[in-house]
Amino acid sequence: MPGNTIGKMFRVTTFGSSHGKALGAVIDGCPAGLELSEKDIQKELDKRRPGISKITTPRKEPDKVEILSGVFNGKTDGTPIAALVYNKDVDSSAYEKLKNKPRPGHGDYGWIKRYGHYDYRGGGRGSGRVTIGHVIGGAVAKKLLKTVNIEVFAHVIQVGNIKAGKIDYSKRKERFKNSVRCIDKNTAKKMEELILKVKKEGNSIGGIVELVILGVPPGVGDPVFSKLDADLAHAIMGIGSVKGVEIGMGFEVARHMGSEVNDEFYLDKNKIKTVTNNSGGILGGISNGMPIILRMAVKPTPSISIPQKTVDLEKMEETKIKIEGRHDPCICPRIVPVAEASAAIVIADHLIRSGIIHPCNIKASGGI
Ligand SMILES: Cc1cc2nc3c(=O)[nH]c(=O)nc-3n(C[C@H](O)[C@H](O)[C@H](O)COP(=O)(O)O)c2cc1C
C-alpha cells in the first residue's frame, strides 16, 4: 500500500502538495452520528496555518476547509469524509533555481531517485504543508475522542538550549496564546527571541515538543507490532522534521536500575494508579490508565539562506546554493497542532479496534 494512509479501522489518507491545486484528507471508518462541521476542522487548521506570526513562514494562506462528503445534517453518516483546502498563495519562483540541485537536509534527492518525475516546486509532497491532511484527520479524531473524554495536547518544551522548567499542565490553554506554543509565557518569550535572532542570521533552529494524552483508560492497544507506543511513534516519526521519539523516561532508562525505572502500583480509592509514570502510560503496548507522555526531537528547518554545498544532478558537478523563498525558522511551534492530530488519529483508531468506540454508530459506543 502506498504510504499515504494511517490507521487500521479509523483510516486517514492524505493527498495534495505545497504548490499543487489543493491538499486534504479522506477519513474512512468514522462511525455515524458524530456531530461534525467545517468549523470543527477549521478551528484546528487555524492553529497550523502559516503566516500568522513573525516566527513562521510568511506564506499567506487562508487554509479554508471544505467538507465534500461524509456529513449529512451536521452529523457523520458513516461514509468516507473527504475535506480539502485550496492553495492560494503559491509562488514557485524560488524553486526554479533549485531544480536538479537537492537542498541539504530536505527530501529532494531521495524523491528524485525514487520517482524520477518529481514536483520540485516547494518540495512537492515532501513539504510541511502536507500536514494539512494530518490536521483534517486529527480534527475528526479529536471530536471522536471528546465523546469518551480523552484530550490530546502538545506543547513546545525546548528550542535550542532554552528549556521550559516544571510545567503546570493546568495552564495548557496558554500554549496557543503565544507564537512559540510553550505553556510558560516567560520561556516562550525567550524562545521567540532566539528564533528571531537565528532567522536574522538566515539560519534555523530545532527543539523538543511534548505530547500528552489524558483520559485513555487502561487496556487500549495491542501487545505485538501494532503496540500503542509503536503506533504513536510511527505516526509522530511520519511528520517531516521529527528525528527522534521517546515515551515516558525514554532514552534516560538506559542509565538507570530496574528499581528506579519500574512504576509501582497503588490504590487511589478504587482506582489503580502508579506512583511514578516512567513508562509514559504504556506497558506491553497497552495503556495502563496513566497519562501518555511522548516527546519528539524536531530538527532545524532544512531550508536556510546560508550558502551550502550541493551537486547539480544535470551537469553532475558540485555547486553552491543559497535558498530563498518563504520558510519557517523553527518548526517546533508549527508541529504542535500536527502532533496532536497525528496522535488523536492513532488513539481513535485503537479505541475503535478495542471496542470502546463502536465502529458503526457513535451512540452504540460502550464508553469508559
Ligand atoms: C509544519 C511543518 C512546516 C515545515 N516548514 C518547513 C519550511 O518552511 N522549510 C523547510 O525547508 N522545511 C520545512 N519543514 C520540514 C520539511 O518538510 C522536512 O524537513 C522535509 O520533508 C525532510 O524530511 P525529514 O526532515 O523528516 O527527513 C516543515 C515541516 C513541518 C511539519
Ligand SMILES: C=C(O[C@@H]1CC(C(=O)O)=C[C@@H](OP(=O)(O)O)[C@H]1O)C(=O)O
Ligand atoms: C506553506 C507552508 O509551509 C511551507 C513548508 C515548506 C517545506 O519545505 O516544508 C516550505 C515553505 O513553502 P514554500 O516555500 O513552498 O511556499 C513553507 O512555507 C505551510 O505549512 O502551510
